[in-house]
Amino acid sequence: MGLTFFSIRKIQKMKNLNFILFLTILCVLMANQANAQEESKHHFLFGLTAGGGISTCRYEYNSIVPPPQLSYRFVLAGGIGFDWRMGKIFSLQMNALYKGKGDKIDMRKWMDAIIADTDISSDTSFEGKIIADGFIETRLAYVELSLVPTFTIGQLVELGFGGYAGYGLNGKEVADYTIKYENYGYPFPDEVVNEERPANFFILSPEEFLENELYVSQIDYGLYGHLGIRMNPFKLSFGVSYGSLSWEPDSRLTDLFIETFDRNYNLTGVVTLSWYPGARRKR
16 A cells, blocks of 8 residues: 555656646647637637736644744746637636745744744743844745636626646745844854755655655645736736645644644735737727
8 A cells, every 4th residue: 555655656756747748738729729710709719828926825833833924925927828708798717827836934023923922931041032034935836727717897807716726846945044042141152044945746645754855735726716807908817826735744644643734725816917819809
C-alpha cells in the first residue's frame, strides 16, 4: 500500500509538462471551433487576458497564534479566456490562467501578536522587549481553470459565480527578517534569518517531511466570483478565487492519532483586461 501510495507523487512531476501541453492543445481546438462559427453570430468567443492583483491566506493554527490576516502580496495573472454567449443575458465564462498566489507576512505584526498572547515574563527570566523586523513571503504559481455562469445586467455589467481548479507549477518561501532581544539584564544577540525553502508539491500526502522544504498541495480548488464591464472587444474584470482545500498537509491521511497540522486557505483577487477579437461593438 505504501509503495502504491507514494508512487503517485513520484510520477506527478512527469505529468507537469503533459498537463500544460494538454491545456494548450485543448485551447487551440476550442479556438479553431470558435473561428469556424458563423462570424455574424459570435456565440463563442476566444480572447487573451492579462492583469494583476493581490493574494493572501487565512490561517487556522492550533499550536501558535496565526499570522495576521490579510498579509498580502502582489501577483500577476495571464492566459486565455472563452466566452460562450448563450443569449442576451446569460453566458458561460471559461478561463485558463497562469496565476500567482501566496502571501507576505509582516514579522513585526506577527511577533507582537505572539507576545500579546504569551506571558513571557512569567515563564522565563526575560525582562525586556522582543522586536521582529522583516517578512516571510510565500511565492506560488498555479495554472487555474475556472468555469463561471455569468449574467449580464443591462448592456455593460457582468456578474458571475462558479468554481475553479488549479494545478501547482512552482514556488518557494523566502524568509528575510531579524529578531532583536532588548533585555534589561543581559544582552541577547540578534537572530538573523535569511533563507529560502523550495515548494514541494504533493497530491495526497508528502512522502517525507524535511525542514528545508515547503509542503504545498499541488491540486487547488474552490469558489470563484466574477464582476466584469463589457466594452467590446474588450472586457475589464475583477475575479476572486477562494481555495477550499488547505495547502498544508493533513496528518489524518497518514496517522489517526496525530493532531491535525496547521491549515491555511488562499484568497486571490485580480483585475484583468481581456481582448476578444471576435466581439463587435453594438451600434
